[in-house]
Amino acid sequence: MDMKRARCSRSRRAFTTSTLTALAALGFSRRSFAQAASAGKTVPPEVGKANVAVVDNFCAAFGRKDLSKIVSLLADKCTYRPTHTMPAVVGKEKVAETIKGFLDRDLKLKVLNTVAFGPLVLNERDDTLITKEGKPRTFRVAGGLFFVENGKIVEWTDYFLQ
Numbered sequence: 283m284d285m286k287r288a289r290c291s292r293s294r295r296a297f298t299t300s301t302l303t304a305l306a307a308l309g310f311s312r313r314s315f316a317q318a319a320s321a322g323k324t325v326p327p328e329v330g331k332a333n334v335a336v337v338d339n340f341c342a343a344f345g346r347k348d349l350s351k352i353v354s355l356l357a358d359k360c361t362y363r364p365t366h367t368m369p370a371v372v373g374k375e376k377v378a379e380t381i382k383g384f385l386d387r388d389l390k391l392k393v394l395n396t397v398a399f400g401p402l403v404l405n406e407r408d409d410t411l412i413t414k415e416g417k418p419r420t421f422r423v424a425g426g427l428f429f430v431e432n433g434k435i436v437e438w439t440d441y442f443l444q
Contacts, residue, residue: 325400333430334396337403340428340435341391349385353378357434366441388412403428409440 336355343351353374361370362377371380388411395406407423421442429437 330398330400330403332433333401333403333428334398336430336433336435337396337405337426337428338393341393341405341407341426344385345390347385347388349378349382352381355433355435357431357436360435361437363439366439370439384411401430403430 340352340355343349343355356374356377358374359372360374360377361372362380363370364380371377390410392408392410393405394408397404405423405426405428407426408420409423410418410420413419423440424443425441427437427439427441428435
């Protein structure tokens with residue numbers, strides 16, 4: 283293995299390890315954890331790839347301000363927590379309203395790293411939105427945690443390191 287490939291492999295492991303450690307320390311969603319643990323089977327790699335594609339399509343739709351595409355990828359009873367310290371927004375309609383507010387402020391999600399663990403998809407992102415003063419502001423999302431079931435996002439929580 284050449285040095286560049288070794289560094290990349292270490293970087294992915296460090297990303298995964300540090301993000302999962304942060305999620306555990308911050309109180310990983312009990313519902314997602316229980317659902318993932320209760321599956322009790324190995325998930326085929328193609329399922330993880332399909333779940334990553336759902337999340338990637340979801341994030342890309344923000345740059346196009348494509349609310350209908352974003353909403354089409356949400357489960358009816360989805361939940362969204364904009365930060366781990368905020369209460370969850372529950373239900374597709376309410377989540378769609380929240381997302382529309384972000385789109386009105388020109389939110390763009392730039393995915394930097396992604397890893398899948400069966401139904402769980404974890405990404406690191408730079409999210410940029412326009413402030414009320416009209417200036418772009420970028421936030422590093424240390425871990426965007428998505429629980430995907432049947433091709434739909436059931437849960438989404440963002441974790442920021444400050």
